[in-house]
Amino acid sequence: MAERSSRLKGLRLSNEETNRLTRESLETALLQLLQEQDIRDISIEALVQRAGVSRMAYYRNFGSKEAILDNCITRVCDKIAAVMGPYLRRDDWPGARREIFRVLYEYKDFCRVLIAAHESERLQNFFNAFAAECAYDDSDRERYRMYFWAGAAYNLMYIWLREGMPISPDTLADSCNAASLPRAET
Numbered sequence: 612m613a614e615r616s617s618r619l620k621g622l623r624l625s626n627e628e629t630n631r632l633t634r635e636s637l638e639t640a641l642l643q644l645l646q647e648q649d650i651r652d653i654s655i656e657a658l659v660q661r662a663g664v665s666r667m668a669y670y671r672n673f674g675s676k677e678a679i680l681d682n683c684i685t686r687v688c689d690k691i692a693a694v695m696g697p698y699l700r701r702d703d704w705p706g707a708r709r710e711i712f713r714v715l716y717e718y719k720d721f722c723r724v725l726i727a728a729h730e731s732e733r734l735q736n737f738f739n740a741f742a743a744e745c746a747y748d749d750s751d752r753e754r755y756r757m758y759f760w761a762g763a764a765y766n767l768m769y770i771w772l773r774e775g776m777p778i779s780p781d782t783l784a785d786s787c788n789a790a791s792l793p794r795a796e797t
Contacts, residue, residue, distance in 0.1 A: 634672050634682070636662040641679045642721065645728040650676055680730060687718045688737040699745060705788040708764070712780035712787075715768050722772050731769060738765045763787070 640662035644653045653676060659669050673679050691714045698707035715722055725731045742761035746753045764787070771783055778786075 630672060633662075633664050633668045636664055637669060637673060637679055638683050641676060642683070642724050645680075645724050645730070650680065650728060650730065680733065683721065684725075684733050684737065687714070687721060688734075688741070690714050690718075691737075692741060704791070705784070708787050708791075709781060709784035711764060712768070712771075712784045715772075716776065716780040719772060719776060722768070726769065726772055734768075735761075735765045738762075760791075763790075 637658065640658055641650075641653070644658060644661060655666060655669060655676075658676065659666050662669075673682070691711055694710040694714055695707040698704070698710060722731070722734065725734055738761040739758060742757035743754060746757045767783065767787060771778075
C-alpha cells in the first residue's frame with residue numbers, strides 16, 4: 612500500500628513537472644511569436660507548433676493567448692511587488708523606486724516584447740493597481756496622487772526601454788527620486 616501511494620505521488624509530481632514545462636514552452640513560444648506579429652494574428656496552431664506541444668496541452672493549461680501573456684506579466688509584477696514590499700513597509704519610497712527599475716532591467720527583454728507588440732498597457736494596468744494598493748487612505752486625493760506616480764514610473768520605464776536603457780537602473784531611480792523631492796528655492 613505504501614509503495615502504491617509512493618508511485619502515485621511520483622506520478623503526480625511528474626504530471627506537475629510536465630504541466631510546468633508545457634506552460635513555459637507556451638509562454639516562450641508566444642513571446643517569440645509576438646516579436647513577429649500581433650497577438651490577434653497568432654494562431655493557436657502556430658503557437659502550439661512553435662511550443663512543441665499539442666492543442667489539448669494548450670487548452671489544458673490556458674484559456675487564451677492573452678491568458679498566457681497575463682501569466683507572464685503576473686510573474687514580473689509579483690517580483691516587482693515582492694522586492695518593493697520591504698521598502699514600502701518602512702516608507703522608503705526611494706529604495707522602492709530603485710528596486711522597480713532593477714526588476715524591469717532584469718526583465719528588459721520581456722518588457723521590450725510587450726512594447727513592440729503594443730501590449731505594454733497590461734503592465735501599465737499593474738502599475739495603476741499596485742499604486743492604488745499602496746495608497747495611504749481611500750480618499751480620491753490620495754488615489755489620484757498614487758496614479759500620478761504610477762503614470763510617471765510607467766512613462767519612465769517605457770521611454771527608458773524604448774531608448775535602449777542608456778542609463779543604469781540606479782541612475783534612473785536616482786533621477787526619479789530627485790524629481791520627487793521639493794526643489795530648493797533659488
